[in-house]
Amino acid sequence: MDNKKKIFVSAGEYSGSMYVSGVLKSVKQNYPDLILEGIGGTELKKIGVNTIYNSDDWGSIGIVEALKRWKLIWINLKVQKYLEESKPDLIILVDYPGFNMHLARKAKKLGIPSIYVFPPRKFCVDASRLTDAVNNIKRVAAEFQPTFDCYKEAGACVDFVGHPMLDLLPVGDPQALRQDLGFQKKDFIILLMPGSRAQEINLLLPLYEETVQKIYQNKKNLKFVLLGANNFESQENMKSELESIHSNLKKYGVDINLSWENRFNLMQVADLALVTSGTATMELTVYGVPMVICYKVSKLTEVLAVFFNKLPKYIGLPNLLANEMIISEFIQEEANSENLSKEILKLVDDDKKRAQLKKQLLEVKEKMGSKGALARIETMIVEELGLKS
Template sequence: MKYYIIAGEASGDLHGSNLIKEIIKLDEQANIRCWGGDLMEAAGAKLVKHYRDLAFMGFIEVIKNLPTILHNLKFCKQDILEFKPDVVVLIDYPGFNLRIAKWAKENGFKVIYYISPQVWAWKESRTKMIKKVVDKMLVILPFEKEFFARWDYKVEYVGHPLAYLIDRFDKSNYTFITQSQSTAEDPATKEITKDNRERIILLPGSRKQEILVKLPLMLAVTPRFPGYRFIIAQAPGQPFELYKDLIANHPNVEVAFPGQTYALLSNAKAALVTSGTATLETALFGVPQVVCYKGSPISYQIARRLLKIKYISLVNLIMDKKIVTELIQNELTVENLGAELDAILHNQDRISKLKKDYQDLKQLLMQGGDASQRAAQEIVEFVKASV
């Protein structure tokens, strides 16, 4: 069978790669073409376009890059026509993927959406269009099944892919390699850094725009905690030079090579995390965190008026209560960030409650089973029944 899979961000690349591995187990003759990243390519798909060329964050940034986005849409449609897949599988990335879904359906292709657009957060009316153009929706958040039921749309809850992935991670093997900010050595020759200080992980996001906004604020806090080792998780697709310039005046900060986030989190004391999938990953590793969000003033004001949710972190959204502190826009200051970091490092009552809530979150997300395996099974069975 022929599968065309589209993911537009680092998290989509991760989930897409695990989905591809499971599809290949079920369909040994699978021919998979994808938009995604290095992980999806390594899993066995033919990579057409890398997500680093697709990720634009915020309303203003999207408008500025509209010609590129339109070109990518045109190219994608043509590539699908030439490949003639048995199914188009879309992973999150709604601004792009919903347009492809509509076009694909109009042109006779079967469409499956894995990891639903967050229509429950904003643009709820999109659900009407989704019902028309998506043949099967596979959701990963417990409350999404109930949400879509209110729109008379039957979806499949397959569990969250991160829950089982992180549960199976070998936490005893957490060695990692960092890069020097003062040398130009070949990264392959760097030795594993040995430092017994407790680690605080900085996760400033995967897109250049958000890194440039949030990382300087995170870095400004580091001198207040001289007894800790601060390590930035470098995003895949972003060059070390981007971080090197920012940490030039912070000798106590290191940058880990890309792809080592789980190794970093597996033995971390705390983390400062950009809102998004990373908040959930951090929680599933049991690491106390402060969630950080700051966008351009115009983008933030627009989002504030459109969003219908109480929280911005997946941790709080899924549990429907405040578990982790969210510092949003004007609240994201060096003073506030420093105070919150101090609390999750030294306030034992708060740390204990946080870890109990994390356990409840994990149990909830694992109720659906192994999401990647279940999603692959749904997809392969759907394709075989459709051919």
Template structure:
């Protein structure tokens, strides 16, 4: 394969993680130069970063309003990169507020645009798909219902599976085990990955945990600290004994139930086999905008993929301690009920595909650009 240049853009930690996996898979396929904007994972994989965009992720609609100047400045820098580098393709990872604008510019310059980790238009703005169709040449999606959404609009789309299956070690997929009737039960708190989320979520999760421990004294509470957060960010935990630890998958697979902030963590729990409830709390501005824009009845990705409510959801005022505790206690105290939820989570895991999403995405990019398939010796043992 002759040397080509691919520009990659990721603006959030999850996009950076998936971008790093994709970059490694692309570099396995022959001589290619990767440039763009992202974060540490992409840089470590071999992407030449012009700006650490993923290190300055904008959180929530209020964050967008506060960061408009930075947003515009970095967008202009990305446009200059496209003009100067003239890459063979632009690969975008989620981050639609920024990336759709950049896609429009790339399309106007005749640069093929491939979107990996598609924007969740089906949730908040289905009408925008017509703009996406005009400027995106290939959509690589990771959720099983997304191909139908994009094909209906006449787009070229391919389901590659979810890259979380490449992130979570195979031995931990479905590794969670049920609680016993008289042994210790472990309750996990996943209050989010950013300080703003922590501020809105943690007090409610702690209050719910206290009610659960009062009813189930053999319950041990573990709060998982996302990368970039410190023990100090958790502040005073009160009189409730709470262990704060890093959010590694092995530790999470040992819990029996999780109180989880809405987001990717719900799919991680599903892949580990951990029952949960899904909680969303935000500031007044973010909540008002979300109510005006969101067009689907569910917020938890685990329930969206299942296409039914397998894990209880609590949003804003509904997310009070007693309601959350009442949802968790029957599952924590009854192994048979736990197994029922676990079977539903296993169905979600199977719907998300099989490991190898990053390599399938790389193959699709290579094929779309009309490049020859790589020799097997280049892929080694890394391909699925």
């Protein structure tokens, strides 16, 4: 290349950084002269992206919680100014629409082509925001079939690339993995996945503890694994919260481990999961793991959501993709230890129901497309940069 091409990427949450890093790593290997910079977390740093802002702790849930991130408004304005000065050849936006749509509009004004990876699904029920996205984003890389259909109908230049999860999630032999992880064939394993955002941990971790205690009061022979998100290893306060809950439950008599590693291997051996709504629900879907979904935001956020008619039909991604309630969801007041423990115990005792859920989840998985998403997104990037393949 005569002139080095520059890509600016904006990934506002840990999961976005993780998945887009797989694409950019391959792009950089094939085109080593490319300059990669932008906003992202540790996963993007690992592959050599010059991150001008670290977004690992940007995740926010709910209206009020998002308002607490007022500093992001200032950062967004700084980034827009940076785009004016640096003039990248391409901007890649990953999810996080409240932040990234401002950058999309700015890029359009500056004549910078943009690719939106993981386009906001919620725009599909908001005509004005969907039109805004179509008018300001050059190309869209949709990970789900329903999202592709929605953006296509609205007139977007959209490719159904599928979900990178299918490329990146390892697949092994569950029985061999059980042995490697120290479990026996007869063990009933329940994963506890409280989330990757600080707000989620603060709101939901005490609920997880109470729920496990209630389950233990009824069944003593279950094995639990509390799964810590990798981005919390560098956040000591969040790490200590999980370690404290783990210690408390151990003292209570619960057979529980705390794991920061083997995330996907543990999913493959799990019989059931209690999970906070988010990306983890789709990871469990890929492996066909029956689950119970819970979610909480502040009371004021709930009131505002009702007032502004922002309550979704479903919160769990598997249910959204299926367009029906196949996985039990417990939100706000319904997300209490009594309800959660009853639902989990019911599933523990019902082999047929768990088998049915597994079948339904694997049907939902079909809407995530096929393997090859990373290569398809890379092709879009190469095309927009005008590089020789």
